[in-house]
Amino acid sequence: VPKVTPEHRDARRRQILDGARRAFGRFGYEAATVPRLEEETGLSRGAIFSYYPSKLDLFLALAEEDQARLLEVWIEGGFDALVREVVARPEWIGVYLDVPRMLRADPALRDRWRAFNPLGQERLASRIEALRSAGEIRSDVGLETIGKFLGAVYDGICVHLGAGFDVDVDGTLELVRAALAPPAVR
Amino acid sequence: VPKVTPEHRDARRRQILDGARRAFGRFGYEAATVPRLEEETGLSRGAIFSYYPSKLDLFLALAEEDQARLLEVWIEGGFDALVREVVARPEWIGVYLDVPRMLRADPALRDRWRAFNPLGQERLASRIEALRSAGEIRSDVGLETIGKFLGAVYDGICVHLGAGFDVDVDGTLELVRAALAPPAVR
Amino acid sequence: VPKVTPEHRDARRRQILDGARRAFGRFGYEAATVPRLEEETGLSRGAIFSYYPSKLDLFLALAEEDQARLLEVWIEGGFDALVREVVARPEWIGVYLDVPRMLRADPALRDRWRAFNPLGQERLASRIEALRSAGEIRSDVGLETIGKFLGAVYDGICVHLGAGFDVDVDGTLELVRAALAPPAVR
Amino acid sequence: VPKVTPEHRDARRRQILDGARRAFGRFGYEAATVPRLEEETGLSRGAIFSYYPSKLDLFLALAEEDQARLLEVWIEGGFDALVREVVARPEWIGVYLDVPRMLRADPALRDRWRAFNPLGQERLASRIEALRSAGEIRSDVGLETIGKFLGAVYDGICVHLGAGFDVDVDGTLELVRAALAPPAVR
DNA sequence: ACTGGCGGGACGTCCCGTTGAT
DNA sequence: ATCAACGGGACGTCCCGCCAGT
Numbered sequence: 092v093p094k095v096t097p098e099h100r101d102a103r104r105r106q107i108l109d110g111a112r113r114a115f116g117r118f119g120y121e122a123a124t125v126p127r128l129e130e131e132t133g134l135s136r137g138a139i140f141s142y143y144p145s146k147l148d149l150f151l152a153l154a155e156e157d158q159a160r161l162l163e164v165w166i167e168g169g170f171d172a173l174v175r176e177v178v179a180r181p182e183w184i185g186v187y188l189d190v191p192r193m194l195r196a197d198p199a200l201r202d203r204w205r206a207f208n209p210l211g212q213e214r215l216a217s218r219i220e221a222l223r224s225a226g227e228i229r230s231d232v233g234l235e236t237i238g239k240f241l242g243a244v245y246d247g248i249c250v251h252l253g254a255g256f257d258v259d260v261d262g263t264l265e266l267v268r269a270a271l272a273p274p275a276v277r
Numbered sequence: 278v279p280k281v282t283p284e285h286r287d288a289r290r291r292q293i294l295d296g297a298r299r300a301f302g303r304f305g306y307e308a309a310t311v312p313r314l315e316e317e318t319g320l321s322r323g324a325i326f327s328y329y330p331s332k333l334d335l336f337l338a339l340a341e342e343d344q345a346r347l348l349e350v351w352i353e354g355g356f357d358a359l360v361r362e363v364v365a366r367p368e369w370i371g372v373y374l375d376v377p378r379m380l381r382a383d384p385a386l387r388d389r390w391r392a393f394n395p396l397g398q399e400r401l402a403s404r405i406e407a408l409r410s411a412g413e414i415r416s417d418v419g420l421e422t423i424g425k426f427l428g429a430v431y432d433g434i435c436v437h438l439g440a441g442f443d444v445d446v447d448g449t450l451e452l453v454r455a456a457l458a459p460p461a462v463r
Numbered sequence: 464v465p466k467v468t469p470e471h472r473d474a475r476r477r478q479i480l481d482g483a484r485r486a487f488g489r490f491g492y493e494a495a496t497v498p499r500l501e502e503e504t505g506l507s508r509g510a511i512f513s514y515y516p517s518k519l520d521l522f523l524a525l526a527e528e529d530q531a532r533l534l535e536v537w538i539e540g541g542f543d544a545l546v547r548e549v550v551a552r553p554e555w556i557g558v559y560l561d562v563p564r565m566l567r568a569d570p571a572l573r574d575r576w577r578a579f580n581p582l583g584q585e586r587l588a589s590r591i592e593a594l595r596s597a598g599e600i601r602s603d604v605g606l607e608t609i610g611k612f613l614g615a616v617y618d619g620i621c622v623h624l625g626a627g628f629d630v631d632v633d634g635t636l637e638l639v640r641a642a643l644a645p646p647a648v649r
Numbered sequence: 650v651p652k653v654t655p656e657h658r659d660a661r662r663r664q665i666l667d668g669a670r671r672a673f674g675r676f677g678y679e680a681a682t683v684p685r686l687e688e689e690t691g692l693s694r695g696a697i698f699s700y701y702p703s704k705l706d707l708f709l710a711l712a713e714e715d716q717a718r719l720l721e722v723w724i725e726g727g728f729d730a731l732v733r734e735v736v737a738r739p740e741w742i743g744v745y746l747d748v749p750r751m752l753r754a755d756p757a758l759r760d761r762w763r764a765f766n767p768l769g770q771e772r773l774a775s776r777i778e779a780l781r782s783a784g785e786i787r788s789d790v791g792l793e794t795i796g797k798f799l800g801a802v803y804d805g806i807c808v809h810l811g812a813g814f815d816v817d818v819d820g821t822l823e824l825v826r827a828a829l830a831p832p833a834v835r
Numbered sequence: 836a837c838t839g840g841c842g843g844g845a846c847g848t849c850c851c852g853t854t855g856a857t
Numbered sequence: 858a859t860c861a862a863c864g865g866g867a868c869g870t871c872c873c874g875c876c877a878g879t
Contacts, residue, residue: 489754490754560753563811564750565677567746568675570813573813607820608820611809611816612817615806616805622808625750626749627753627759630801631791631793631798634790634798637790638790638828638829641828643824
């Protein structure tokens, strides 16, 4: 049984994840066939499947990794930063776009996805809460509503980006700001 | 001398479209296999493929039909009506969700999709323009920006619905309204 | 029950046979699909299959018709005429080329083919016999051998023509003549 | 690091070629379905198509192998040896018979086939030339004509063999000899 | 008499994941 | 640890022929 340093394992994992993202992003989940994954990662089936038990698991690992990273961007830099991030790296959208479709057909997956990264979600909620307390966003609508609204806008932008349509980042962010602005005297 | 009446053909077409929508909606484009299409439509391959030359053509016929119908709802009833329509019939979402993913991988398809129903798109633009002229929505941002914003929100809602997440219709619409409201004295 | 004159039936039969020959000749038996037969004949499945019970039967009718005609040419005009005939109408070769392949896989068909047109075969044998008696061809080899030799040359020419290779008609016929010439003083 | 030794690969290749020849020979190209190829080779689709990218490629590999071998027999042993070889192994005929039929419908394939093994064709031409110089065959007809004549006779014999008809080897070869004999005083 | 809708099966291809070899 | 050979199943397509309908 050959042995290998943990560093090597991590590097391989990264190599697989990076190549897989390119493949999934370019072709979509089903069209990113194992041969294409091999090509993009530069590794063979054997190697890939020794790190991830199936194509689906590899895909989900990628999706959760992105999810965590983007949540972090949101928490750290706010919604603007989140949107600018995805616009700046549209090649990452591919993976994200496939997720909801898979959730649709597989309730078990839906639960898994929902339960992922509860800590991050909580931190995000706290941050929005803080903004609200500071009077920067309106407090006459529920936190949940704001979260869902932002989520929808974000997902919508991703869909447009993913489909190759132009996105008006500044304009959209301006409208989002207006939507969340505390009510003024009218 | 055709073998069947045009009425029969139309009925069959509907039967195929309806069954196919169920199949595509439930499973997604690739997982809606031909046997599943047969099962849902109650017809055999021979019948289905005598009306549509391929699975993709059937899918696109469905997608364009929905697209036209929803655009009509939007034009006639406004954005609220559009959102309430998709929320009321979430089983129609499935087909819609697969479209952008397919556009991503196929530029030719993207062009075809974009060029579809130009008249409807124009009519929608006119309507928004009219609302703006009437002072019901703000005129300090471009028409294009408003269209893209609404499109994004709508698509985002579809993604959430499609993925099986709850959607806060009233709250979201309220925020959209705020986003588009003409600026007041602050 | 509609009625039709025998003339009409014969005309339809010709129409089907002629179209089918074009299709079989151009594409070969398996690639000459029923839709292609429909196209070439200008008739529908129903019409075609009401005159011939299956694609194979239609093909064999055609093959036997050609076989009979070519045998007649051979009997009437000799081997030279036969060869010149097939060279002049290479589009007829297609059907002929598929026959031996089908015989190979189907012994029953082989018997049917062999038993076809015994009268013609006999007449041909008589003719060669007569030539031999007249001293025009050598009599030191069996009639059977001569027949098989000529058959092989003819089939070989057909194969070459069918494959699209050039055929040296005059040269080949000259060599055949030499092969069959009565032995001279050497 | 390959999984198997080159010897293993060669053995597998042979196993596939041999089984495929049986299948193609018995049923013909189109009727030699993939399941039948699996059965004859004793291997699965996965194995077969990992050695040959498609059924057509497998078939052509076989055809070219035979072509090369038989050309060698012709060059080394003369036309007699060639004919005796195919008569002795009639199961090899099947593959050979399908080739011209495929060439007929596919000009690209025709070019590929023609360009195959030019060295062998040249060596054969030299050999016949040498025989002619030595006075063993007539020199009053072109080399090309002789080649085409022999090719036609050979192909005709193959057709007969393939179709399951008897072939009179000795008689036919005797006639071929007469055809090519130098002209004597008459 | 003729049409063409339709059933149902078979096609070649390609897929994913296991496994035995290195 | 990594490889590629391989099994076996599923895919969309297209085929042929039957027969209901005109």
